[in-house]
Amino acid sequence: MDENKILWLALNAKYSHTSLSVRYLREAVPGSEIMELTINHQLLAMLGEIYSAKPKVLGISCYIWNIELVRSLLKLLPAALPDTIIICGGPEVSYGVAEFMQEYPMVDYVCRGEGEEALPKLVEQLQEVDFDKSKVNSQLDMSNIPGIAWRSLTGQINEGQDVTVADFAGKVPFAYRAEEMADIKERILYYETSRGCPFSCAYCLSCATAGVRFLPLERVFKELDFFVAHDVRQVKFVDRTFNAKKSHFLPILQYLLKLPVDCRTNFHFEVAIDYLDEEVMQVLAQLPKGRVQLEIGIQSTNPATLKAVSRVNHWQDIADHIKRIMGFHNMHLHVDLIIGLPGEGMESFHKSFNDVYALQTDMLQLGFLKFLKGAAMMNLVQPYHYRYMPMAPYEVLQSDVLSYGEIRWFHSFEQVFELYYNAGRCRQTANYLIQECEQGDAFVFWQKFTDWWEEQGFHKIGHSTKNLYGYLRDFALAAYELSAELMDNLLRYDALLSDGGKIRPENLDWNRLQYQDITADFWKGAPSRVRAYLPDYEFTNWRDVNKKYHIEVFAYNMMLTSQDLTCQKLTCQPTALLFDYTVDEPICQRIELKIGDDE
Structure with a gap:
């Protein structure tokens, strides 16, 4: 066993996910290793896995989905591995560094921002002095490493420089290895061709650093060839706005168009769809079915709300482009709305929901506003009387236009909508009821269904897929003057179109x-x-x-x-x-x- 092992730890949200960040660091620090667990691991079992590896240096990747578990894990590590040097990094610890290091004295270093340049330098200094961190800290007191926070010999916490960025094109390596692909090709592999975002939305951290940096296309094509050659199921681009620069993203789409017909790899992009032009639309129209899927962050259709968060949406272009792409019938479209944005009360969200629902995309994800450390949204807390969770995921609890009771109700609304619409179930039935019984007002239908759902106490328990059909039937027969025979026909038709036709209530x-x-x-x-x-x-x-x-x-x-x-x-x-x-x-x-x- 390597007595000087450098181990990068990722706690993923699901087993189907992979960690891009720890793989970057594995390639940036020669001889280092990675360990991937999930937030569903039992805490002591997780501690045991790490103990078995006996790392000399343990680097932990900290994100919104795992930070509360990381905090619990940190408290246990000194008992199991008292001599291990602990480094934390990621967006959850890049801000409020001094407070974090004071609360968790077992953390020796924090990497603020991108770590592909800073962490190799830190590890090299540790290796040069046989992992004597007091000597490294003495060196840092005299000459710091940009992006690294440390504890000086006096015990003072030195936050170092503000969040730093790496030389993306020159210093950030390709993250994946051929020998691991057989084990992970059925999972979601994350990849990026750019860092940064051209927009400045207040609720997002992507604009915390200025500008957008791109990988050279020659390198991108070579790396995409790697994924295709290893027959991976899905490559999810984490570029914050994939279509930020046409001369960069259009050649990538054209590359995907030229891939063999039998290529099964799906490529997921997040795009500002209102900025796509005719040339791009023509390429999208020609793509084989399933080659690409697009995620579109609409967030709201209220102009005043969008202005408050420094976001610009060209709604008519968004709607027209989505309708047109839906007509191609060759790709999955996923759109997002955020509940709790400034000025977006129940009435405003009612309209935003109906505007977006009418597009009938494959998925309409309803998220809740989050108050991320370092995001400009923190400056809007007082003006809009926000209250939010003090721990991850920092979700909104109340605003000047939404009470806590309304926010709580929206969680039930989102649950119902997820079980039916986003799961692809009962869409024909729901849309028939919306049109015939609610004069096309989708929000009112889902609102009434959610109220009925809560009256039954269904928001407190789990549900089998088979039961969902009976719930919708019972609600519709109670709420509307409909025949039981009609509802039975609609629901049988929906059941045969959903879940591969395998669910027959x-x-x-x-x-x-x-x-x-x-x-x-x-x-x-x-x-x-x-x-x-x-x-x-x-x-x-x-x-x-x-x-x-x-x-x-x-x-x-x-x-x-x-x-x-x-x-x-x-x-x-x-x-x-x-x-x-x-x-x-x-x-x-x-x-x-x-x-x-x-x-």
């Missing part, structure tokens, strides 16, 4: 057995009949047919429902629909069977 009126003789004749009859709908169909066995396809009969012409909130009136017309699960997203089509009035 028992409390819905499935009719597969009722029509099994008719459907059996369809499947085993003249092959040309089935191939009119499924050109590549070959009958093998019933198990295979039942796994890949499903035929359900509805009392209404369900194909008239749509997700764009312009539902036509459903007609009472017995309709047989064929659901095809051989593709990533189920395909539904009407087929001709002798049922009901057709008999």
Whole structure:
């Protein structure tokens, strides 16, 4: 075992995540190693893992999702590893450094800002004096390392320079190694081609450093080749605004367009979609399905709110571009709204939600305003009478236009919306109810559903997927004058379009057995009949047919429902629909069977 081991520790939010920061440091500090755990690890088990490694130097990456666990871990480390030198770094400790080091005396050094240049220098100094930190601290007292905070020989905490940035193009190495790819290629791999952001949104830390720095495109293409060659599932770019400079991002999109058709790697970007021009839109339109997914931070559609946080949205361009890209049917679109922004009370959020919901993107994430150390949002606490959590994740609790009770209710609203809309469930049913029963007001529908949800006490317990369909049916029948038969048809249709068609709630009126003789004749009859709908169909066995396809009969012409909130009136017309699960997203089509009035 290496008695002078340098270990970089990441506590990821989920096992599916990987840590980019510790991998950068592994490559920047020769001979160092990484350890990745998750915040779901039991604390003592985590301590045991670290103890088994017996590092001489332990560097801990501190982020909003793990800082409370890091604080608990730090208190235990001196008992297990009394001689280990502890370094903390990351956005959670780059601000308020003196207070942090005073509260946690076992922390020897703090890296403020980007560490790819500062930490190798610190480790080199430690190695040169056989890890005698008193000698290193004496050297730092005379000549500090930019970005490193330390404890002087007098015991005084020296915060060093303000948050520092590394030479991104020249000094920051590629983070991944070929030998680890087999173990991590199914997880989310994080990558960046730029640092910094051209915008100055008050709630974000990305504008804490001036300017945007880019990697050379030649290097980017080589590194993307690495990911593709290792068949990784997803590369998530952490560039704060991927399309900050067209001469940088457009060639990357063109590179992705030229990748082999059988390339399965998905590339995730966060973009300011209102700044995309026609040339970029043409490239996006040509991308193979699933090659790219886009995340768009809209946050609010209230101009006064956006101005208060120094954000500029060109709403009409945003809406037009999203609608157009949705029409390409080749990529997942994820949009964000933030609850609790300045001046955004219930009425204002009602409008922002409806504006964005009408776009019908694949996901509409509802986040809560956070007060991050070092962000300009801290300057707005007093003017808007904010109160927020003093510990991570520092979420808003109250403002001058939202009471704590309303914020608490929004958490239930977000839970309901996550279980249904963002999970891709019951969208046809919800949109039918919004159009027919709420005159197109999506917020009012989800508001009423949330109120009913809380009345049942559902916000306090977990839920199986099967039960969600019954909940929506019970709410709709209580809230609106609808027939139980109509709701059953809508929910069966939704269930067959969601979760790969694998969830068949028992409390819905499935009719597969009722029509099994008719459907059996369809499947085993003249092959040309089935191939009119499924050109590549070959009958093998019933198990295979039942796994890949499903035929359900509805009392209404369900194909008239749509997700764009312009539902036509459903007609009472017995309709047989064929659901095809051989593709990533189920395909539904009407087929001709002798049922009901057709008999």
